[in-house]
Amino acid sequence: MGLTLESLLEDAVVRLSAAARNRRSAMHTPVVGTADGDLRIMVLREVAGDLATLRFHTDLRSPKCVLIGSGAPVSILAYDPETRIQLRMRGEGRIESEGPVANAAWERATASSRRCYLAETGPGGALPAAGSAIPAALLHRSPTIAETVAGRAHFAVLLIEVRSLDWLQLTHEGGARARYTRDDASAPWQGTWLAP
Numbered sequence: 361m362g363l364t365l366e367s368l369l370e371d372a373v374v375r376l377s378a379a380a381r382n383r384r385s386a387m388h389t390p391v392v393g394t395a396d397g398d399l400r401i402m403v404l405r406e407v408a409g410d411l412a413t414l415r416f417h418t419d420l421r422s423p424k425c426v427l428i429g430s431g432a433p434v435s436i437l438a439y440d441p442e443t444r445i446q447l448r449m450r451g452e453g454r455i456e457s458e459g460p461v462a463n464a465a466w467e468r469a470t471a472s473s474r475r476c477y478l479a480e481t482g483p484g485g486a487l488p489a490a491g492s493a494i495p496a497a498l499l500h501r502s503p504t505i506a507e508t509v510a511g512r513a514h515f516a517v518l519l520i521e522v523r524s525l526d527w528l529q530l531t532h533e534g535g536a537r538a539r540y541t542r543d544d545a546s547a548p549w550q551g552t553w554l555a556p
């Protein structure tokens with residue numbers, strides 16, 4: 361079957377949705393870029409709609425939260441070396457530390473994944489020596505759910521509305537590349553073929 365613009369868009373949505381559920385997928389940990397030029401790996405938690413929202417979890421004390429705030433341009437780069445497919449996205453990001461989305465994400469998080477929010481120094485804060493900022497008593501065990509309550513104040517979600525997607529696969533035969541754009545998540549995607 362030949363490639364169509366519709367099938368490649370669907371491929372990206374299916375691929376990222378599956379990656380959010382599968383810790384072993386290469387696209388489970390894409391690179392997220394901010395407008396200051398910085399990049400970092402983040403765990404993709406959920407894909408809603410046709411890339412209407414990508415959800416990530418983060419520590420509210422980390423510098424990117426101030427940078428992104430209630431709305432800022434962000435980029436996402438995911439690569440699957442097995443299929444040699446690169447997905448390059450741009451969108452509008454926002455940080456939410458309160459409200460139904462952040463509350464539900466916190467409620468669903470396991471005690472072990474909540475543990476990092478108990479760190480006494482936020483990401484990027486200076487430490488006197490090498491190591492973790494997690495309380496020593498919790499370094500070698502998961503906290504109980506009751507012990508994680510203090511971490512809630514540091515927990516936030518990063519929600520990204522994807523507004524452009526560049527799908528690229530390089531193969532020995534040359535490959536294919538398509539770009540999709542839209543003004544916001546309520547508008548239909550507009551796709552076009554590009555030279556790889």
Ligand SMILES: Cc1cc2nc3c(=O)[nH]c(=O)nc-3n(C[C@H](O)[C@H](O)[C@H](O)COP(=O)(O)O)c2cc1C
Binds near residue numbers: 399403483
């Ligand atoms: C495998 C891996 C997974 C990570 N997952 C996340 C994540 O889900 N959320 C997050 O905020 N940082 C995550 N990080 C840490 C970030 O890459 C980054 O160091 C941290 O968020 C501070 O970023 P900032 O200074 O840009 O705020 C992860 C790092 C690695 C290596």
